[in-house]
Amino acid sequence: MEVRARAPGKIILAGEHAVVHGSAAVAAAIDLYTTSSLRLGEDGGAGAVELDLRDSGLTFSWPCSRVRAALGEVAGKAGAPTPCSPDELAAFAKLLEGQEIPEAKIWLSAGLSAFLFLYTAILGCRPGKAVVTSDLPIGAGLGSSAAFCVSMSGALLTAAGAVGVAGGSSAEEWESFGKDDLELVNQWAFQGEKIIHGKPSGIDNSVSTFGSMIKFKKGELTNLKSRNPVKMLITDTRVGRNTKALLAGVSERASRHPDAMASVFNAVNSVSEELSSVIELAAEDEIAITSREDKLAELMEMNQGLLQCMGVRHSSIETVLRTTLKYSLVSKLTGAGGGGCVLTLIPTLLANTVLEKVATELESHGFRCFKVEVGGRGLQVSRA
Ligand SMILES: Nc1ncnc2c1ncn2[C@@H]1O[C@H](COP(=O)(O)OP(=O)(O)O)[C@@H](O)[C@H]1O
Ligand SMILES: C[C@@](O)(CCOP(=O)(O)O)CC(=O)O
Ligand SMILES: [Mg+2]
Structure with missing residues (x-):
């Protein structure tokens, strides 16, 4: 069998x-x-x-x-x-x-x-x-x-x-x-x-x-109950990297700068706690949907800044951030960083107009986009 x-x-x-x-x-x-x-x-x-x-x-x-x-x-x-x-x-x-x-x-x-x-x-x-x-x-x-x-x-x-x-x-x-x-x-x-x-x-x-x-x-x-869908575009920069080496790099930075990095980790904790509450907000009309998504975008942007503090940036990630910003979209790396994949939040009301355009532009840089179901x-x- x-x-x-x-x-x-x-x-x-x-x-x-x-x-x-x-x-x-x-x-x-x-x-x-x-x-x-x-x-x-x-x-x-x-x-x-x-x-x-x-x-x-x-x-x-x-x-x-x-x-x-x-x-x-x-x-x-x-x-x-x-x-x-x-x-x-x-x-x-x-x-x-x-x-x-x-x-x-x-x-x-x-x-x-x-x-x-x-x-x-x-x-x-x-x-x-x-x-x-x-x-x-x-x-x-x-x-x-x-x-x-x-x-x-x-x-x-x-x-x-x-x-x-x-x-x-x-x-x-x-x-x-x-x-x-x-x-x-x-x-x-x-x-x-x-x-x-x-x-x-x-x-x-x-x-x-x-x-x-x-x-x-x-x-x-x-378990988080997301009452509204969260639409994300994933862009794989195709820059290979290894999670084990990146984890070790962040830990080494934390042992070189224990106080500063403890503050960074603490700030990330607050971002994650707030983001998990926002995920669970029920939004019933267009105004509430936009407000929820604006909060998610802002928290993702803050998290991306804190990830830069940890030293897991890569120029390919920055190209994705710059490209999506042209469409007023917010992105952050996902996973260990150093290349790899970037998430872009696609606001519900823009999904039909912007998604294909931004994905086409990202793919013109040689990146690969995935449109996925989340959760x-x-x-x-x-x-x-
Ligand atoms: N389908 C697979 N077959 C064999 N090994 C795999 C497979 N998927 C993952 N791995 C192992 O996991 C490693 C990738 O893990 P990691 O660096 O954590 O990146 P990620 O988990 O983000 O893809 C590969 O180098 C390989 O050792
Ligand atoms: C960087 C980390 O938070 C996530 C790593 O994810 P990935 O292997 O890059 O998909 C490591 C971990 O939590 O074990
Ligand atoms: Mg892994």
Whole structure:
């Protein structure tokens, strides 16, 4: 039997980086997904653990005997996770040595280590094949690392029988887990995200698992009820960057200037708290809708300024900010910055007139625009 699990990417409306240092942040799921399909082989000595990354055309295979030689006889565990130890990480690095990873895709190594960790920790050395496809740009701020870890944890834990859906629907339909199962998947995905990000806050895996729009602070998640739609244009600058390195850069700046950076993080906290209240405001007429959106735009603009203070700017981001400002639109980077994606708030009353024009101009710079639905479903599974 094949298990398929899909998990969404995300946007961060306010609070990236500062959330790692204890501030509040606001994030929402988007309708771009990573899907992990898993088919288990026969338990026993032979066989291999295989991973097929469809979008990059790369496949990896580890004979179970090699996995056992590197890790010992791991039993697999379907309860709460134990973090990946430095010894295990070293063993995964050894297992990667035998694989041919093209130099240009060396950034995949962290994702491969996260896969090996999740697979062996949940299923032990059992043979099986996982296939991954994704709508998300990788390493661009839309949480591809979290969507990868959430969808893979969802598929592995379902195959292990640790989580499940009520069933009854046709095999092709997507179904959602109950809250306890989602909690368990989220805990595992967080351990995978730690291998990729170094020191994640947990916001990305949480919003990918639970979906919707959330406020997140120090591991605590509050669901936000947005009564009016929030329309965002996402622009991928196509400038590659790595979340782990950017997180480390912000932490280094915080240790060089502890007081100044504490004030910056504190200001971001206030912006996120205010933005989450504005999100929940119900606006019933055009005046109220415009006033709500003006407040959101102002808070996003303030957050962008504070992100500059953290040192995660990039000239490509500034080009997007300048271009959208020509249309009186406000933008901010989303995710770790340093390139990657930028969010532009599209006011409801301007959506029909401005959206296509600004997207066309942004694309003329070589950027790629995504028009997404914000605040949708989290992790879902289907069996075929
Ligand atoms: N579909 C995927 N297949 C393999 N690895 C992935 C996939 N998606 C994400 N990753 C891993 O996550 C890393 C990107 O994560 P990160 O730098 O946090 O950026 P983001 O999460 O914003 O896309 C990649 O370098 C890779 O290791
Ligand atoms: C910068 C940060 O706040 C978000 C990173 O998101 P992404 O990996 O760039 O999609 C890090 C985190 O919260 O773990
Ligand atoms: Mg990430």
